[in-house]
Amino acid sequence: MIEIRGVHKSFGSLEVLRDVSLSVPAGSVTVILGPSGSGKSTLLRCVNHLEKVDRGTVRVDGELIGYRQDGDKLHELPERLVLKQRANIGFVFQTFNLFPHMTALENVSEARRNPGRALELLDRVGLADKAKAYPRQLSGGQQQRVAIARALALDPKLVLFDEPTSALDPELVGEVLDVMRDLARAGTTMVVVTHEIGFAREVADTIVFLDGGRIVEQGPPVEVLDNPQHERTRAFLSKVLI
Amino acid sequence: MSLLSSARAAVRRTSADPPPTPAAPPAHDELTIVPARHPWRWVAAAAVLVLVAQFLHGLATNPGWDWSTFFGYFFEESVMQALLITLELTFAGAVLGFAGGIILAPMRLSKNPVLKSVSWTFIWVFRSVPLIVQLLFWANLGYLYDRLQLGIPFGPGFVDFETSSLVSAFGAALLGLALHEAAYAAEIVRAGILSVDQRQMEAAAALGIPRLRQFRRIVLPQAMRAILPNAANELVNLLKSTSVVYVLAIGELFYQVQVIYGRNGRVVPLLLVATVWYVILTAVLSVLQHYTERHFGKGYRR
Numbered sequence A: 001m002i003e004i005r006g007v008h009k010s011f012g013s014l015e016v017l018r019d020v021s022l023s024v025p026a027g028s029v030t031v032i033l034g035p036s037g038s039g040k041s042t043l044l045r046c047v048n049h050l051e052k053v054d055r056g057t058v059r060v061d062g063e064l065i066g067y068r069q070d071g072d073k074l075h076e077l078p079e080r081l082v083l084k085q086r087a088n089i090g091f092v093f094q095t096f097n098l099f100p101h102m103t104a105l106e107n108v109s110e111a112r113r114n115p116g117r118a119l120e121l122l123d124r125v126g127l128a129d130k131a132k133a134y135p136r137q138l139s140g141g142q143q144q145r146v147a148i149a150r151a152l153a154l155d156p157k158l159v160l161f162d163e164p165t166s167a168l169d170p171e172l173v174g175e176v177l178d179v180m181r182d183l184a185r186a187g188t189t190m191v192v193v194t195h196e197i198g199f200a201r202e203v204a205d206t207i208v209f210l211d212g213g214r215i216v217e218q219g220p221p222v223e224v225l226d227n228p229q230h231e232r233t234r235a236f237l238s239k240v241l242i
Numbered sequence B: 001m002s003l004l005s006s007a008r009a010a011v012r013r014t015s016a017d018p019p020p021t022p023a024a025p026p027a028h029d030e031l032t033i034v035p036a037r038h039p040w041r042w043v044a045a046a047a048v049l050v051l052v053a054q055f056l057h058g059l060a061t062n063p064g065w066d067w068s069t070f071f072g073y074f075f076e077e078s079v080m081q082a083l084l085i086t087l088e089l090t091f092a093g094a095v096l097g098f099a100g101g102i103i104l105a106p107m108r109l110s111k112n113p114v115l116k117s118v119s120w121t122f123i124w125v126f127r128s129v130p131l132i133v134q135l136l137f138w139a140n141l142g143y144l145y146d147r148l149q150l151g152i153p154f155g156p157g158f159v160d161f162e163t164s165s166l167v168s169a170f171g172a173a174l175l176g177l178a179l180h181e182a183a184y185a186a187e188i189v190r191a192g193i194l195s196v197d198q199r200q201m202e203a204a205a206a207l208g209i210p211r212l213r214q215f216r217r218i219v220l221p222q223a224m225r226a227i228l229p230n231a232a233n234e235l236v237n238l239l240k241s242t243s244v245v246y247v248l249a250i251g252e253l254f255y256q257v258q259v260i261y262g263r264n265g266r267v268v269p270l271l272l273v274a275t276v277w278y279v280i281l282t283a284v285l286s287v288l289q290h291y292t293e294r295h296f297g298k299g300y301r302r
């Protein structure tokens, strides 16, 4: 589903991603772990071209993201076409980023203008009764569930989650993870940046450990979480798993 | 509560002893709150009320105000017509000005260096030229270009007009007000756009919403919250700025009262006619402002 090959990305002189390659099969759940500043968000944002890669390619469903290949040249796509590509990829932000002037229902139906479908999706995340509420009237957990419904309204090929529970009070984390677990069970292709190791162990097919902009190790949870090969992975896990 | 009352009971029991104990302190639920007194508030209020009363008394008794002339002209037909022209100029100036502002602000914020500098220059020029100078300039455009032509730039023309026929005094007034307003409106709209959280644009972009719709549906409604108070201010300003148009001999409110007092010499009551109408119109605008702000505030109240 996603093929990332040799991606490099710098902000000024700061190299944030160095030669990252990763495959995500359709219907799988990939969890990206790594210390703060290791480039997790940047990698995720390169997948839907919220950030431009400096080198390398990102393909979703075989389609080159953000560029058109012509022989040995990559031509940047016009914004209109990039937006069209994004319309197949759901993105869930750490800070929800709901539209504050729209009700939950309007938030979910905005992209595709389909209120009927939007209501179904709100029901799916358990918030049909909050359709008319504005984001300010919802708890953090409820807001993030609306944001997930909004991403699902695209009928996306895959959904990217950037630390979806990091901005939540501890007692609200569970309701969001429950929704994500249901999605995973339904066969949604997901890439999740999170520090919820329990969720990763239970739901992930693959765990990717990123450090200093490089993929240090990857594999199924039993390997990476219980028997990490790298010193850096071990050090990180010992901090997260206290 | 129960702790306290049993403590009091204990005090009562021991008070049977010979040395008379002072009365037990009252329990917390027997205490009454006495609000603080503010004697100076009363003094200040009384002083101000005396001044207000004196002023009102002066308004009523000083023959200089000439209330009968005031009421005689307040709804007089030529004043009503002038009021209509003032309203037309205000309305058209606001619509054209804010339409211009909504185009100029995103231009100034765009990454295109040409659009950016054109917008910057426009705002710079039309904010620096005093409105009255600009109005006189447009009214005298005929001296500069006696004919205006529509056609291919630097090439042949298709239609041409005599400038003075195309730019009437009213047209010049409208043009001046609109350009002047557009420069100010552009900055008001730009401030509004800048007040919208960057992450909102990002969320819209992540949903693949087309650029123009992002602006119209996501950015502008949120920017409106910051735009409205300043826009209302600018609108009130514009309402009063229309009085400057009198230099072009257009019969708006201020020009018309000048014409009347030029004839009858009753300067003060006629200036008051114009003033009271400006005050009333400003009040109407303030009411509209209240309801518009409430509309765009939805989702921000709990």
Ligand SMILES: Nc1ncnc2c1ncn2[C@@H]1O[C@H](COP(=O)(O)OP(=O)(O)O)[C@@H](O)[C@H]1O
Pocket (backbone or CB within 6 Å): A011, A014, A016, A034, A035, A036, A037, A038, A039, A040, A041, A042, A043
């Ligand atoms: N837009 C940006 N401009 C400059 N530096 C950035 C930008 N975005 C991220 N960075 C830097 O890139 C590094 C990686 O960021 P990020 O991908 O957000 O890390 P993570 O999500 O793993 O915490 C950090 O050092 C961050 O400061």
Ligand SMILES: [Mg+2]
Pocket (backbone or CB within 6 Å): A040, A041, A042, A162, A163
């Ligand atoms: Mg991050």
